[in-house]
Amino acid sequence: MSRLYSLAQRYTLWYKFRLIKKIAKPGSRLLDYGCGVGQFMQYMESNKYQVRGVEPSEVGLSKAMSKQLSVYRNLASVKEAEAKFEVITLWHVLEHVHELNVTIKQLKKLLSKSGYLVVAVPNTKSWDAQHYKENWAAYDVPRHLFHFDDENIKMLLKSNRLSFVKKAPLYLDSFYISLLSETHVNSSNKIMKSTINGCKSNIYGARTSQYSSMIYIFQKK
Template sequence: MKLYLKSKDFTLSGETFQLLYDSKRDMLITDPQPKDLSKYYESDEYISHTDSAVSLLDKVYQFVKQLNLRSKLSLINSNSCGDKSLLDIGAGTGDFLAFSKTKGWKVVGVEPNKRAQNKAAEKGVDLKDNLKALPEQHFDVITLWHVLEHLPDLDKQIAEMVSLLKDNGTLIVAVPNYKSFDAGFYKNFWAAFDVPRHLWHFSRKSIPIVFDKHGMKVVKTKPMIFDAFYVSLLSEKYRTGKQHFFRAFCVGLYSNIKALWSKEYSSVIYILKRA
């Protein structure tokens, strides 16, 4: 595999990692992939494991998260054809599951981070450490919101989650797109590379290829418009050390406008069904 670029862990360790291009799947692979990934999540700045709203970036993240809750609920409602049983993998602090629970969904979540689990418990959401700790059942909808890129042993874990899906169930996967304009603009400073926590970096072509071997077919895609702005704001901080809000907004806006034609949005949601 050829070297695509090198990027740094801007959140915690400062270590540099390679991104290698896998031409068969049109995706990038973080190299090396640490055997112990848990230590790379031990940071107060890792926002998805906290409910922090101190800095400007925190406040932007929390604002966007709240806006996305209704959008996510609408998406699972429109793709449910069963008993409204929901499994959220990588549930973070449990906001999505807590919100879905109030709307009549029977929710189960997986989140290995203990701090995030404790935050979720305060909201009445019990999260399991891993898929093996789940009750024996199959789910109407399984969601992974910016989680697939974190999972080691990718094919093994996809096989496990597909086995938990009902025959007519829906798998919803949201991931960053390394072929977006903002990714190309910021290059090694692009925040959504987030090495080494992100082990895999997907394109619109790679997701159908990765899931095809597991009998899953992409039936629809949906852009995550707000991601271009948030990722650009964080990328500005990594590149310059400052939060250039206006420039980040312009880059995010241009990325979304350009994607109206190219479809290469900063992040994309994939709705998958059994083939």
């Protein structure tokens, strides 16, 4: 399991990099909001991006800084110290944010002209959400304060004058979320069932564009 997790993590980092590279070339300035311990930051730095991070958790902040990464505790600190960013990323962060509109406005101010906001969130219209219902792990109450689908996230960002550009799936999330959901229902053969249901979710996503987790790219007007 440890080896599989490591492979999945490496693939996901490469996948995110490949997506970012299509909208901002190496050398661009990137801010990772909710950067955790800084793995994505490290990967993007190794690919020649100028990277900064924000992490409010003391544990994550400490670990990221121990890797010699430029990480701030809050957005106010970034505003005081940094210029504009071509890309700002939020990988499974927006659902944790207490004041959505306030935070989005703050992030937008840090974007350069025509800069991009990249947001990844679980999708309540996915097959696994419908299958597991109240046991769907991505509801994650009370840590997840908001839940998103195509319609409401586009409305939220549009109301903050950010234009929708495109969306992309996070294919591996269906397997991880299904595994956690199987744990919630005290299932036997959790790995087998989560693998099957992860595949079902991705097949459904291929037909409907409603994957377990979605990446949305918005652009500053």
